[in-house]
Amino acid sequence: MRENIFLKCVLRYCPLFLLELVLSWVLARAVVEGNSLIGTAVDSLLAGEEVVFTSFLVSLLILTGIGFLAAFFKSFTASHFSIRVQTRYKALVARKLYRLEYRYFDENGSATVINKMNADIAEADALLGEALPFICTDAVAAVTYAFYVASINKSLLLIMLICYPAVLWFTNRVVKKLMSLKKVHRQKSDTITEIAQDCMSGILVLRAFGAEEHFGRKLAQAADDLVANEEKRTRTSNNAILTRRILSWMPNIICAIYAYVLVTRGVVSIGGLMTFILILGRFVDAFVGLPYDVVEAREHWVCIRRVEDILRQQDEESGTEVSGQRDADALVFDRVSFHYTENVPVLRELSFRIPNNSTVAFVGDSGGGKSTIFRLLCGFYKPCGGDYLLYGKSFRDWNVEAAREQIALVSQNVFLFPDTIRANVAYADRSADDDAVREACRNAGIHDFIMSLPEQYDTEVGERGVLLSGGERQRISIARAFLKNAPILLMDEPTSAVDVETEGLIQAAMERLSEGRTCVIIAHRLSTVRHADKILVLKDGAVAESGSHVELMARNGIYKAMYGEEEA
Secondary structure, rough: OOOOOHHHHHHOOOHHHHHHHHHHHHHHHHHHHHHHHHHHHHHHHHOOOOOOOHHHHHHHHHHHHHHHHHHHHHHHHHHHHHHHHHHHHHHHHHHHHHHOOOHHHHOOOOHHHHHHHHHHHHHHHHHHHHHHHHHHHHHHHHHHHHHHHHHHHHHHHHHHHHHHHHHHHHHHHHHHHHHHHHHHHHHHHHHHHHHHHHHOOOOHHHHOOHHHHHHHHHHHHHHHHHHHHHHHHHHHHHHHHHHHHHHHHHHHHHHHHHHHHHOOOOOOOHHHHHHHHHHHHHHHHHHHHHHHHHHHHHHHHHHHHHHHHHHHOOOOOOOOOOOOOOOOEEEEEEEEEEEEEOOOOOOOEEEEEEOOOOOOEEEEOOOHHHHHHHHHHOOOOOEEEEEEOOOOOHHHOOOOOHHHEEEEEEEEOOOOOOOOOHHHHOOOOOOHHHHHHHHHHHHHOOOHHHHHHOOOHHHOOOOOOOOOHHHHHHHHHHHHHHHOOOOOOEEEOOOOOOOOOHHHHHHHHHHHHHHHOOEEEEHHHHHHHOOOEEEEEEOOEEEEEEEEEEHHHOOOOHHHHHHHHHOO
């Protein structure tokens, strides 16, 4: 059976929940005793007995005060319980996101993940803050009132329960339909979020190619589908509300008639009848309302199950090793095979060795497996076959965080957080002081530019660094790599999308960064790897050729043909 983390969080704070139930019972009992006090006073007056008004009023006020305090502390306890559970649950989900296997993010759209983190967790808030307190109050009140009515006359209770099977049958049908519509609602909300996110992320392309109308139609269609689903859900919900009212009227009418008969027969006193009538409305509201509280709770549960889907995912595998053998080769692939989709291999028993302080470049056609090698080197994916060694130890045995401390990545697709320049550089080492950040930026050749800005290192870079040029973003990412000071450097052709002048600045920074480090380069422009110690030519996920630039050119093979095409 699957573990439910949400229920574990609820059980963790079970004492608060039990206190809420006790206070609900105290409140219901105060209502019963108050109404019973009134009924007894009426019977005494009708029997000609004296009723001390002062005593009656004091007793009624005491019961009212007890009910008021019970209601206040019940509300406080419910809120406290809800906040505690929500806080812990959100913290668990947030931590889980950072431990998830990288594959999960490849297989699930970011819009779906965002909706689960925001809208679906908000439904957990609604369940704990609204639906669950109503269930507690109605359940405890219904049981308390039922015992009191049974104490007056057991047949009255049986008559009150006569309509309940119809309530259960109807609400069960409503639950199934509403849960199905709720699930569809969340899926369609994911679609709208995804389209909107695509529009914002690709606004330049969208406008440059005049695709506004196309995306407008997609968004309108998705919105129409969502509205149509909500109309069905609203109709079902309204029908449920109407039926609930009808079902609540029936026991009121039937019980009122039956109680009148009992009074005429002398089975129930006038005071008892009066108390019963006062309790009847509350009892029916609680008893008939309880299944509908459950309906609402189960609607919220649909969203919680979507969040639970995240919590049930596999964590990244992580070993215990925190250091390797520094005299061993920095990186080794031993007959590594890998596929994203079954029976569609990306790497085929790939083997290579990268010694310490050497520079090795991977070249080849698109789809040859270059980017996949980088993902494996960073530990984002594990080999499907063979083994990957980092400093002489299998990556499976490494602690993932310790292994990644050995590697710095400089990619052509630079990601900057919507924060200051200082913060973006310091992500490489959160303990670094301002002097260390500035020194890293000097080495990256970006310090003078930063100092020319009005806010200097406190300059905001905008979402994904949109307020900076491509070359400026790239040099900030190089500064980040300098600050990390890792012994292994992975470079995904950082000069592939900049102008000639900026390329010179980046190349100079990369040369400084490469000194004394093991460098692995993905090359899109072959002219940038001529001085690599070894060049590996990939084709269909395997090494087709290897050697230095001079050696490969002398072979007249794949590399020379590629180099000739680039020169032409």
